[in-house]
Each structure stands twice: as C-alpha cells, then as structure tokens.
Amino acid sequence: MDKNRKRKERGRPLRGILMIALMVAFASAAVPESCDAAEYAYTAKHTGTNGGTHFTVPALGLTGVCNQFGVKLKDGKANLTRISNETDYAKIAYYWGVVRGFDRKGLGATERKHLTMMMQYVTNAKAIRGFAYVRAGSCKRDVEKARQASVPETFEIYQGTPANKSQSFLAWKNTNPISLTLRKTSTDAAFSAAAGYVFTGISYQVYRSDRVTPVGVLTCGADGTTNTLSGLAQGTYYAREVRTNEYYAMNDAWLAVTVAAGETGVFRAADVPQKGKLRIVKGSTDSNSIKAGYDFEGIAYGLYAAQSEDSRLLAELTLDKEGGSPVLADIPVGTRYVKEIRTNNYYQLSQAWYPVHISAGETAVLPADRVQDEPVSGELQILKRITSGEPCDDEFVFDLISTENSEIAYRNIRVRGDGKPITVKALAGTYTLRETDSGDYADETGEQKVTVKEGETIRVERVNRMAGPGTLQINKYTDDGGSRAGFRFRVTGELYNQGILTGARLLEAAGPQVSCVEEGRYDFSEWSVNEEEL
Numbered sequence: 001m002d003k004n005r006k007r008k009e010r011g012r013p014l015r016g017i018l019m020i021a022l023m024v025a026f027a028s029a030a031v032p033e034s035c036d037a038a039e040y041a042y043t044a045k046h047t048g049t050n051g052g053t054h055f056t057v058p059a060l061g062l063t064g065v066c067n068q069f070g071v072k073l074k075d076g077k078a079n080l081t082r083i084s085n086e087t088d089y090a091k092i093a094y095y096w097g098v099v100r101g102f103d104r105k106g107l108g109a110t111e112r113k114h115l116t117m118m119m120q121y122v123t124n125a126k127a128i129r130g131f132a133y134v135r136a137g138s139c140k141r142d143v144e145k146a147r148q149a150s151v152p153e154t155f156e157i158y159q160g161t162p163a164n165k166s167q168s169f170l171a172w173k174n175t176n177p178i179s180l181t182l183r184k185t186s187t188d189a190a191f192s193a194a195a196g197y198v199f200t201g202i203s204y205q206v207y208r209s210d211r212v213t214p215v216g217v218l219t220c221g222a223d224g225t226t227n228t229l230s231g232l233a234q235g236t237y238y239a240r241e242v243r244t245n246e247y248y249a250m251n252d253a254w255l256a257v258t259v260a261a262g263e264t265g266v267f268r269a270a271d272v273p274q275k276g277k278l279r280i281v282k283g284s285t286d287s288n289s290i291k292a293g294y295d296f297e298g299i300a301y302g303l304y305a306a307q308s309e310d311s312r313l314l315a316e317l318t319l320d321k322e323g324g325s326p327v328l329a330d331i332p333v334g335t336r337y338v339k340e341i342r343t344n345n346y347y348q349l350s351q352a353w354y355p356v357h358i359s360a361g362e363t364a365v366l367p368a369d370r371v372q373d374e375p376v377s378g379e380l381q382i383l384k385r386i387t388s389g390e391p392c393d394d395e396f397v398f399d400l401i402s403t404e405n406s407e408i409a410y411r412n413i414r415v416r417g418d419g420k421p422i423t424v425k426a427l428a429g430t431y432t433l434r435e436t437d438s439g440d441y442a443d444e445t446g447e448q449k450v451t452v453k454e455g456e457t458i459r460v461e462r463v464n465r466m467a468g469p470g471t472l473q474i475n476k477y478t479d480d481g482g483s484r485a486g487f488r489f490r491v492t493g494e495l496y497n498q499g500i501l502t503g504a505r506l507l508e509a510a511g512p513q514v515s516c517v518e519e520g521r522y523d524f525s526e527w528s529v530n531e532e533e534l
Contacts, residue, residue: 064171176262184224195332283368293404
C-alpha cells in the first residue's frame with residue numbers, strides 16, 4: 001500500500017506539468033477562424049479518471065470533449081471561438097466523432113477517451129506518454145486517418161475557454177445541410193411560350209454572403225429549372241447571372257436567399273425575352289410583270305416558328321402594290337421560316353420556304369432578289385395571212401401593249417407571212433396587239449384587243465395585202481399608246497399627172513366603150529386612153 005501511495009504521489013507533479021503543457025500547446029494549435037467570441041453556458045460531466053469529460057453547450061447544440069482528461073470540472077460559462085474545418089481538431093471531431101460516432105457513445109466509453117487522447121496527441125504527442133493507459137500508436141494511426149477526411153461546411157467546431165479559468169475544451173455539431181436551386185421565368189410568359197423560347201444554358205454563379213466566395217454554378221434547363229447545389233451550411237447566399245442564351249437578355253441583378261438548416265433555398269429570376277424585326281420585299285421572276293401592270297397588293301406571308309405549316313404561326317405580313325411589307329416588330333429571335341399563304345390575281349401561290357435569322361434589336365429583310373413569285377401567264381398565238389393567198393418570207397413586227405398602263409409589255413414580236421403561227425408566252429391580262437412594221441404590205445387588220453388567260457392559248461389572225469403601185473400608206477404609232485389624232489405629214493417628191501379623173505371625164509374620154517353600171521362603177525369593152533390624160 002505504501003509503495004502504491006508513493007508511486008501515485010510521484011506521478012502527481014508530473015501530471016500537473018503535463019496538463020499545463022497541454023493547455024499551452026492546445027491554445028497555440030487551435031487557430032481561430034474568427035476572433036469574434038461569445039460567452040455561452042456549458043455543462044461538463046466527468047466520468048472518471050479513465051473516461052474523460054463530456055461537454056455540452058445546450059444553446060448551440062454542441063457536444064465535445066476536453067483537451068485532456070483526469071480533471072474534474074464545474075459547469076460554467078465559456079467564450080466560444082469558431083475554428084477552421086481544415087484543422088486536425090476539426091477532422092478528428094468530424095471523422096471519429098460524427099462519422100464513426102464516438103461522440104454518441106456512453107459517457108464512460110473507451111471511444112470517448114480515445115477521442116480525447118487523439119485531440120491531445122495533436123496538441124502535443126509527447127505529452128501523452130506519461131499516461132500508462134494511453135495507446136500512443138493507436139492515436140497516431142487514427143489521427144492520420146482523420147487527416148484524410150474532407151470536412152463539410154455544415155460541420156461547426158468551436159474552442160471553448162471557460163470563464164472560471166478551467167481547462168479549455170472542443171465542442172462541435174454537424175448541422176443539417178441545405179440545398180440551393182433556381183427557378184427561371186420570362187417577364188412575358190405568353191410571348192415566350194408562343195415563340196418556343198427555352199432557358200437552356202442560362203447560368204448563375206452562387207456566392208456566400210460575402211458575394212465574393214463562390215460555392216457553385218446553377219445552370220438552367222429548357223423549362224427554367226436548374227441543378228441543385230447540396231451539402232451547404234445554413235445562411236444567406238447570393239446568385240448572379242453569368243451566361244445567357246440567344247432568347248433572353250442578360251440580367252446582372254443580384255439574387256438573394258436565406259436558408260435554414262435542412263431546407264432548400266430557391267432563387268427566383270425573371271428575364272426579358274429578346275425580340276427582333278422583319279420586313280419582306282417581293283420581286284417577280286418575269287421583268288415584264290411591272291410593264292404588264294402587275295402589282296403585289298394583298299399577297300401575304302406567314303412567319304412560322306419552324307419549317308412546317310403545322311408549327312406555330314407567329315405573325316402575318318401583307319404586301320403593298322410595290323411588293324414591300326411594313327416592318328413587323330416583336331419577332332421572336334432565332335431562325336424562323338417564311339412562306340406565302342395568300343396571293344392575288346397576278347401571281348401564282350409559291351410553295352417556297354424562306355429561312356430568316358432574327359437577331360435581337362435588329363431588322364431582318366428578305367430581299368426582292370430572294371423572294372420572287374412566278375406571275376400567272378398564258379399563250380398568244382399569232383398567224384399572218386396575205387390576201388393574195390400566197391405565203392411570203394417577209395417578217396412582220398408587232399408590239400403587245402398593256403391596257404392597264406399603256407406600257408409596251410412585249411416589243412418586236414416577229415411573225416413570218418409563211419402561214420405558220422408563232423406562239424408567245426405572255427402574262428395574263430388584256431393587251432393591244434399593234435403591227436409596227438408591215439414591210440411592203442398594207443395592214444388590213446389594224447389594232448386588236450387580245451386577252452391572255454392563265455393556262456390558255458389565245459389565237460389571233462392578222463391579214464395584210466400587197467400594196468399596189470402608186471399607193472402610199474402611213475401608219476402612226478406612239479410608244480405609250482397615246483392618241484394619234486391630229487398628226488400631219490408632209491410628203492415631198494416629183495408629181496406626175498396632176499389631173500383628176502372624174503366620172504364625167506371618164507365617160508367623155510372613153511366614149512361608147514364604157515357604160516356606167518351605177519354611180520362609181522363602170523363596164524368597159526375595148527378602150528384605150530392617153531396615159532397622160534389619166
């Protein structure tokens with residue numbers, strides 16, 4: 001008994017020295033994350049020399065151990081300072097205390113004692129050698145295991161410094177993690193839905209409450225929902241848009257959400273949909289259509305979301321006479337498709353699709369050299385006949401003049417007098433057919449009104465006769481089809497036989513060889529007359 005008592009007495013001074021060394025070493029190793037400290041009530045329950053001490057801070061839900069065991073403590077108040085989750089203390093407390101559950105065992109459990117000794121090992125590995133019941137090798141191995149652990153930000157560990165000058169302690173808790181997500185909508189939901197807009201690719205950077213430290217990125221899918229950031233500590237978070245897509249304007253406003261432990265915080269954002277403008281200028285595949293009096297008034301085009309008449313019809317554009325449409329605003333951006341949906345009497349309905357890219361804030365134009373329609377047309381067949389009945393190879397020249405605007409729609413149409421008709425493709429409409437060059441023949445038909453009908457062949461016959469000797473015929477035409485009345489011509493040259501052969505003079509000169517059948521008509525038998533007299 002005396003020997004045991006003496007051994008214990010010899011060990012007490014050594015233990016006191018070790019305790020002081022451990023407390024100094026602990027204070028230097030537990031680097032605070034923040035210098036801010038607050039005083040909280042704590043309880044300390046000693047479980048015997050070999051069991052360690054169990055600490056709790058009820059107000060914060062903390063549990064922990066002392067930095068050494070073997071000392072009885074009283075309840076009291078302590079200043080708590082948060083320390084970094086990157087310290088060995090945090091990793092030991094999280095891995096062995098939370099994950100392995102040593103801080104949830106019974107108060108006299110060997111695991112709690114081992115947890116305390118690992119904390120002391122980190123403070124001063126040599127200091128624990130004076131305790132016969134400490135497994136130093138086991139502490140070293142288990143500390144090394146803990147150092148490999150990744151401590152989540154939901155884990156909180158504090159250094160407690162009692163106000164009654166008792167030994168300091170470590171206390172911690174692992175709060176329920178929070179999650180963050182985002183919901184994106186449009187400021188003009190009806191427009192976005194009709195245009196088929198999606199939110200795909202729009203991204204937000206998420207920050208901690210300092211708006212500087214990033215914690216992750218939330219990226220939208222087509223419907224505006226995002227991925228989820230999990231395993232975060234409770235608190236206030238901020239988000240800001242860092243990337244948009246072609247459908248929505250960039251929004252640099254800060255979003256904020258405060259989330260309690262175990263809950264999911266939802267950022268909510270509404271973006272402005274992008275819009276552009278569109279104009280159509282239409283042309284014709286036949287340059288004669290304007291000369292023929294054709295116009296584009298009433299022709300309409302549909303603007304579709306996709307190249308299908310079953311897709312959404314976004315808008316209609318109606319053309320004026322010159323083929324231009326008004327500028328249509330509020331057009332959804334992206335590649336859209338234009339197709340003719342209504343025509344007029346002058347042009348065939350086109351089945352062509354015209355892709356056009358609409359950019360935000362700009363006016364896209366479909367030009368006339370790209371958007372062209374085929375005018376409605378028919379055929380005009382012209383046959384030339386000579387009164388003598390004998391065909392000839394002479395060419396007779398015609399113009400076809402529109403009655404709409406008196407413009408020459410088709411010029412210099414050439415027809416031979418060989419009895420073979422020529423066929424001219426012409427725009428549907430009413431024209432004046434005018435012979436402009438009869439050669440040595442006199443035009444007996446004159447101007448003709450002809451109507452060319454869509455898909456039909458109209459045939460006209462022209463008659464000419466060989467002009468007799470001494471005959472002069474003058475035909476006057478105007479390029480614009482205007483009136484020809486009142487024009488006068490001077491004919492110069494050498495005149496022969498200026499006498500006038502009247503009916504009375506004819507009877508007098510011919511005598512009995514001629515008789516008058518009726519006024520202006522005479523029958524001749526044998527008769528000769530001086531040529532100069534005639």
